[in-house]
Amino acid sequence: MEIISIIIFAILVNNVVLAQFLGICPFLGVSNKISTSVGMGGAVIFVMTLANLVTTLIYKYILVPINVTFMQIITFILVIASLVQIVEIILKKVSPSLYQALGIYLPLITTNCAVLGIALLAVQKNYNVLNSVIYGASTAVGFTLALILLAGIREQIELVQCPKGMRGFPIALITAGLLSLAFMGFAGLIKV
C-alpha cells in the first residue's frame, strides 16, 4: 500500500517538474520535439533509479556509521557524476542500440538537478532502500510524462502565430504553467 501511494504521489500529485521545480533546464531544453524528449526521459529513468539505489546505500552504510552526513552534498554529486560515466561505458559495450538511442542525453544528466535533488529528498524522507528506488523510478516516470506532454504542445505551438517577444522560452514557460495548473487537479488523489 505504501509503495502504491509513493508511486502515485511522485508521478501525479507532486510531479517533479510541475510541482517541485526540479530538472527545469532539460524540461525546457529538450522539449522541442517528442522524439528527443522520449530519449531524454528514458535516460533519466535509467540513471535516477540507479542513482537513488547507490546514494541510499552509501548514505545508510557509509556516511551514517562513520558520522559524516554533512559530506552528503559532495559525496552524492561525485557518485552521480561517476555513475553517469560508468553507465555510458557499460551501455556502449553491452547494448550499442540502446547507447545510440540514449547516448547524447547521458552526459547532460550530470547537470540535471532532479537527480541530485531526488537523491537528497529520499534521504531526507528516511526511505528504506526499496522505497527509495521506487521513489526514484516513479519520479523519473513523472518527469518523462511532463516532458512528453510539453513537447507535444510545443510542436503544435510552432505552427501558430505567436507574438514575437513571446516566442521560444516565454511561451514554453506559460504553457508549462497551464500544465502545472492541470496537474494541481490531482492534489486530492491521496493523503500523505
Added chain:
Amino acid sequence: MSAIKYLTNGLLKENPTLVLVLGTCPTLAVTTSANNAIGMGIATTFVLLCSNILIAAFKNYIPNKVRIPSFIVIIATFVTIVNLVMQAYTPDLHKSLGVFIPLIVVNCIILGRAEAFAQKNSVFHSILDAIGMGLGFTIALLAMGSIRELLGNGSIFNYKFVSNDAKTILLFIMPPGAFITYGFLIALTNNIKKKFNI
C-alpha cells in the same frame, strides 16, 4: 573601462536568469516571497564569488582533463559551508529554501561561469564577473519574488499593502504562477533589450 564592463555584463546584457535562462530551478521554486528570493540570491552569489576566486587562482594547476570534476568539488565545498552556516544562523530561511540550498551545486550559472570565465581570466576580473552575475541573478529573483508575493499575498517583504481579509490571486504563490510570471518576465526583458538595442 573594461573592468566596469565585466561588472555590468551580468546585470542586463547577459543576465543569467532573464537572458541566458540558466539556473531556472531556484528561480521558479524559491521565489514565493521577496525574502526567500533575496536569501537565495545572496547564498548563490557567495558560492559564485568564492568558486570564481579559487578557480581563477588555481587555473594553471588544474589539469584540463579533470577540470569539470575539480570545479564541482570546489563548488560543492562552498555549498556545504553555506548550507551549514544557514542552518546555524538563519534556520527559518534554511527551512523554507529546503533542498534548493544543496542544489546550488548543480546551478548551471556557477559551473557555467567557472568554465566560460574564471578559468581564462585573472582573479580580479573573475571577482567582478562573479559580483555582476550574482547581482543579476539576485535582481531577477527579487523581481520574481516581489511580483509573486504582491499578487499572491498582497505584500512585499511581509509589508501588507491590502487589508488582511482582502482576496488575493493565490495562484501566483502556487507553482503555476511561477511558470507564468517567469515567462512574462523573459518576454519583457527581450522587448526592453530590443527597444534600447542592448
